[in-house]
Amino acid sequence: MKELKPAILMLIIFTILCGGIYPAVVTGIAQAVFPKQAKGSLITDARGREVGSTLIGQPFSGPKYFWPRPSATPEFGYNPAGSGGSNAGPANPAYLKTVGERIKALRDAGIKGSIPADLVQASASGLDPHISPEAAKVQIPRVARARGMSAGALSRLIAAHTEDRQLGFLGEPRINVLALNLALDTLMP
Incomplete structure (x- = not known):
């Protein structure tokens, strides 16, 4: 006691x-x-409404937007409560089928040439808000057609939203998809 x-x-x-x-x-x-x-790290739109975070990816599926990395979170895509990858390896038949379906969807949307891996493979967290500049560039023709914009204007927008490596040597150049799409809406709603 x-x-x-x-x-x-x-x-x-x-x-x-x-x-x-x-x-x-x-x-x-x-x-x-x-x-x-x-x-x-909240992002606001042109009207000042909070529309997301720079830290968590969001789904964009319309043709007039740049598409993010696929999400592997359970229940629904970009579910912050269920952060995590699929843990399926490159020899897993289900994984290969999923990647094949994603490639087909991109081809059906008019994306030609080499498809960057980050457009068909989810990140380890399943919530990555960034894509590579290459992943954005292959989407230019689709977005340009849907918005009636020039490819040059979209290329300049991508260049303006490309973030360099952290501290100059960590990671790869990247683009926050939400910030890019908000800028796109501001430029041409």
Whole structure:
């Protein structure tokens, strides 16, 4: 019985400390130092409405938009509660069938030539908001036709939204699809 009282007291103290005070302090510091990131890196449209986050991919399927990477999240695409890849390897028949169906859908949409892997393979999280510049460029003819825009204007928009490697050497150049599509809507609704 004499060990129970200090154990319960320590439980209460550490619950308050680790479950209340510490998270409140860290959240307060984050909101002061990184306010945009602490609030989810939200993106707003031209009217000021929050339409998404720079950190989580969103589905775009209409021909007048650039399409993102496929999502492998369960239940529905780009489900942030179910983040995770399919874990299917390149020899898995179901995976090969899925990739084949994605390639066919892109071909049916008019995409010609080599198809970048990020248009047919989901990322490890299933929520990647970025595509490669190559994945955006192969979509130019489709988007240009659907919007009645010139390929040159779309190429310039892609170039303007291409993010460089982090710190100059980490990762690959990439484009946030939501930001690109919002800019596209602003340029030509």
